[in-house]
Amino acid sequence: MLAIYSFDKERLSLLPAGLDHIRMPSHIAVIMDGNGRWAQRRGLPRIMGHRAGVEALKRTLSLCSDWGVSALTAYAFSTENWNRPYEEVGFLMSLFERVLERELEALERAKVCIRFLGDLEVLPLRLQELIASATERTADNKGIRFNVCINYGGRRELVKAAQILAERARIGKLDPETIDEACFEAELHTAGESDPDLLIRTSGEMRLSNFLLWQLAYSEIHITDMLWPDFNREALVLALEDFQRRQRRFGGVE
Ligand code: FPP
Numbered sequence: 001m002l003a004i005y006s007f008d009k010e011r012l013s014l015l016p017a018g019l020d021h022i023r024m025p026s027h028i029a030v031i032m033d034g035n036g037r038w039a040q041r042r043g044l045p046r047i048m049g050h051r052a053g054v055e056a057l058k059r060t061l062s063l064c065s066d067w068g069v070s071a072l073t074a075y076a077f078s079t080e081n082w083n084r085p086y087e088e089v090g091f092l093m094s095l096f097e098r099v100l101e102r103e104l105e106a107l108e109r110a111k112v113c114i115r116f117l118g119d120l121e122v123l124p125l126r127l128q129e130l131i132a133s134a135t136e137r138t139a140d141n142k143g144i145r146f147n148v149c150i151n152y153g154g155r156r157e158l159v160k161a162a163q164i165l166a167e168r169a170r171i172g173k174l175d176p177e178t179i180d181e182a183c184f185e186a187e188l189h190t191a192g193e194s195d196p197d198l199l200i201r202t203s204g205e206m207r208l209s210n211f212l213l214w215q216l217a218y219s220e221i222h223i224t225d226m227l228w229p230d231f232n233r234e235a236l237v238l239a240l241e242d243f244q245r246r247q248r249r250f251g252g253v254e
Contacts, residue, residue: 014066016237023244025197027071028064029219031211032057034203034227041227047091052229054099061146063236065110071145073196075211079119079153093124096150100130104137111143117189118152147193154213161187190215198243200236202228220246 015021032053039049057074064072077092084092107114116131123131131150164187168174174183185191195215204225208216222239224231247254 015068016233019067019237019240020244021068024068024240025220025243026069027073027194027196027198028069029073029075029196029199029212029216030057030060031075031199031201031205031209032228032231033201033205035229037203038227038229046088047095049227049229050092050095054095056229056231058103059232060236061112061144062110063233065112065144067240069144071147071193071196073117073147073149073190073193073212075149075152075209077118077150077152078210079151079156080210082151093127097124097127097130100127100134104130104134107134107146108138108141111141112138112146113141113143114138114146114148117147117149119156120151123151145193147190149189149211152189152211154208154210157188158214185214188214195219197248198222198239200224200239202226202231218248218250220248 015024035049035053036046037049038052039046042048060074061072076096081092082089114134116135120128120131161184165174165179165183169176169179190212193215195217196212196219199212199216199219199221201221201223202225204223206223220243222242224235224239226235
């Protein structure tokens with residue numbers, strides 16, 4: 001169950017022994033890989049893996065909320081995922097719709113603030129409506145920020161930001177000399193969100209897959225062989241322990 005605690009003391013009591021509350025990541029990003037393989041290993045159709053993946057995502061969101069993580073960003077559908085079989089893409093779109101319809105009230109109760117990052121205007125209309133309503137209904141919630149990346153691509157996000165700034169310069173509203181990192185960041189889907197401290201990728205693959213290319217510049221990366229639908233409390237604790245052992249220098253020296 002998701003719980004939002006007004007006192008840090010209460011939240012502290014929920015944190016597993018061995019984790020240091022001072023060194024918790026503020027923002028975790030996840031690449032939820034291995035749904036298809038999870039299903040195939042059980043002789044099930046791939047789509048069953050995506051269904052089980054939703055449960056793993058709910059578990060992860062709930063634990064992150066309980067343990068005081070401020071933001072969770074999940075890669076649900078990339079700009080490249082349209083190349084999957086037509087039936088699988090269709091299933092994923094209706095799965096997103098069903099999950100939003102089914103879970104919105106619980107998310108509201110748990111004070112989750114949900115946002116969707118990506119080019120949303122090409123998504124099925126019903127899904128766009130549900131996204132707009134979920135975004136609006138949870139906008140003022142002060143609990144964990146839950147960012148769901150749908151039709152998201154890191155390169156596309158950067159190209160779009162460049163286009164916006166170039167156009168502003170072309171019409172004389174922006175001096176190119178003044179373009180800095182803050183200017184650029186303000187045009188990304190993640191505008192206003194802190195960069196992830198920790199990226200978790202499941203299924204043992206060691207790549208970024210066009211995810212948050214700008215924002216992950218200094219994130220710590222934890223890769224686990226576990227397939228996403230199996231990702232659970234123990235796996236999250238291991239990822240957090242791994243994170244807490246890292247020395248973050250951001251290019252400097254200790
Ligand atoms: C990658 O596994 C997973 C996806 C492309 C879909 C992830 C989506 C969910 C878990 C649903 C989330 C729902 C909401 C509403 C946020 P894969 O299919 O690439 O697995 P494989 O590498 O084993 O083939």
